[in-house]
Amino acid sequence: MEILAKYSDKGTIRRHNEDVVECLSHPKDNNIKLLVLCDGMGGKAKGEVAASICVEAITKWFNNKDVKTLNNNFITTNLVKRLIKRINSKIIKEYGEDHLGTTLSMAIVNKKNTLVFNCGDSRVYTYTRSLKQISEDDSDVWYYHKYGGVDKEDLRYFGTSNIINACIGINKAFCRIQSYVIPNDYKYLFLFSDGVTDILTDKKITKIIRESKDIELIKNLVLESVYVDQHLFVPARIKKKYDVKYIVPFNGRDNSSGVVYKR
Numbered sequence: 550m551e552i553l554a555k556y557s558d559k560g561t562i563r564r565h566n567e568d569v570v571e572c573l574s575h576p577k578d579n580n581i582k583l584l585v586l587c588d589g590m591g592g593k594a595k596g597e598v599a600a601s602i603c604v605e606a607i608t609k610w611f612n613n614k615d616v617k618t619l620n621n622n623f624i625t626t627n628l629v630k631r632l633i634k635r636i637n638s639k640i641i642k643e644y645g646e647d648h649l650g651t652t653l654s655m656a657i658v659n660k661k662n663t664l665v666f667n668c669g670d671s672r673v674y675t676y677t678r679s680l681k682q683i684s685e686d687d688s689d690v691w692y693y694h695k696y697g698g699v700d701k702e703d704l705r706y707f708g709t710s711n712i713i714n715a716c717i718g719i720n721k722a723f724c725r726i727q728s729y730v731i732p733n734d735y736k737y738l739f740l741f742s743d744g745v746t747d748i749l750t751d752k753k754i755t756k757i758i759r760e761s762k763d764i765e766l767i768k769n770l771v772l773e774s775v776y777v778d779q780h781l782f783v784p785a786r787i788k789k790k791y792d793v794k795y796i797v798p799f800n801g802r803d804n805s806s807g808v809v810y811k812r
Contacts, residue, residue, distance in 0.1 A: 552811035553582060556768045558775045560744060561801030567596040567651075568742050568806040569604045576612055581619050582658040583611045584808045586740040588671050590650035590716060599640055599649035599718040606636050607655065620659045622730050629657070629666055630726050633717060640718035650716040650723075654684065654740045658810065663738060665729040669716045671742050675735035680755045683729055687715035699787070702750045706783045708794035710747070737811050741770075744805030747798045748774040748781075767809040774805045 553574065559566035567589030575581035587603045589596020610632050611619075619625055633653065640649050652669025665673050667684035670691075675681050682701075685691060689712045693699040704710055715725040737758065749757075754770060761769045783795045 550763060550811070552763045552766070552809060553584075554764075554767045555806070555808045556771045557804065557806035558771050559804050560775050563804055565597065566804045567600060568744070568804040569597065569600040570740070570806045570808050571604050571608055572808045572810065573608070573611075575616065575619065578616045578619075580658075580660065581616060582656075582810055583608065584656045584658075584738065584740050584810055586654045586671055586742060586806055586808055587717075588652040588669070588742040588744070588804070588806070590652070590713075595644075595649055596651060598644075599651040602640055603633075603636050603651055603653060603717055606639075607632065611657070619657060620661075622659070622662055622664060625657060625659070626664055626728050626730070629655070629664070630728065633666070633668065633726055634721075634724060637717045637721065637724040641720065644718070646720045649718045651718055652713065652742075653717055653726075656738060656740065656810075658733065658738070658812075661733060663731050663733055663735075665727075665731065667727040668725065669713045671740065672746050673729075674739040674741065674754075675731070676737040676739065676755070676758055677735050680751050680758070681735075682751075683731060684727055686713075687725065687727070688713045699791075703784060703787050705747050705781070705798050706787065706795050707791075708796050710796070711743075733812065735812070737766075737809060739767075740808040742804065742806040744803035745771060745774045745807055747803065748779055748800055748805075750779075753779065763811055767807045771805045771807050775801045
C-alpha cells in the first residue's frame with residue numbers, strides 16, 4: 550500500500566511551530582510525488598515565515614510543472630536550484646539580509662528516480678533493509694564526522710551542533726544547495742527536521758520503522774522524539790578526546806517534523 554504522509558509537533562518548549570511540511574502527488578500524474586520540509590531558524594525572527602514562503606513557492610512550482618519536464622532529471626535539477634535561489638532572493642528583498650532563514654529538505658519522485666535537494670541540517674533518508682542517510686548536514690559539526698572521525702550519532706552532543714553553514718533567506722552566499730539522484734529502489738523515503746534526528750539515533754529510527762504500522766509510522770517517529778525520554782548522555786569516549794563544550798539533547802526541546810513516502 551502506498552503511503553504519503555507528514556506530521557509535525559511544536560515540541561514541549563517552543564511557543565509555536567517554525568517547521569512547515571508538505572507532501573503531494575502531481576495533479577496530472579499520481580506517480581510523481583513532492584516531499585518538502587522546511588525548518589525555520591529559531592535564532593532568527595519569524596523563521597516560520599521563511600519556511601512558509603519556501604514551501605508555498607515550491608508547491609506551486611511543482612503543481613504547474615509539466616510531467617515530461619519532471620521526468621527529466623537534468624532539467625528538473627537545474628530548475629529546482631534556480632527556483633530555490635529565486636526564493637532566497639525574494640525573502641532577502643522583502644525582509645532584508647540576516648533576518649529570516651530556513652533549512653530545506655526536498656524530494657521529487659519521478660518515473661525512475663528520486664531527486665533529492667538539501668540546504669542546512671534537515672535530513673533525507675531511505676530505508677529498505679537498513680536506514681541510509683542520503684543528504685549531508687551543512688553544519689560545523691558535520692565536518693567533525695566527515696573529516697575528523699567522529700561518529701555521526703555523537704555530533705548531537707557538541708555545543709555547536711545547532712550552527713549551520715547553509716540556509717535559505719539569510720544572504721546569497723549561504724544559499725548552497727546539495728542535490729542527489731537516486732534510483733527508486735527503496736521501500737521508504739523520509740525527510741526529518743533536526744528536532745527528530747538530534748534526539749533519535751539511526752538505530753532508534755530503524756526500530757520504530759520495523760515496529761510501526763505504515764499508517765502510523767511518521768507520527769510515531771515524531772512523537773517519540775518529542776515525548777519519550779531517550780536517556781541520552783555524553784559518551785566518555787568523546788569527553789576524553791575533545792576539549793569542547795558539550796550539551797545533552799532532551800526530548801521536546803525543538804519543533805519536530807517528518808515526511809514519509811512508501812512506494
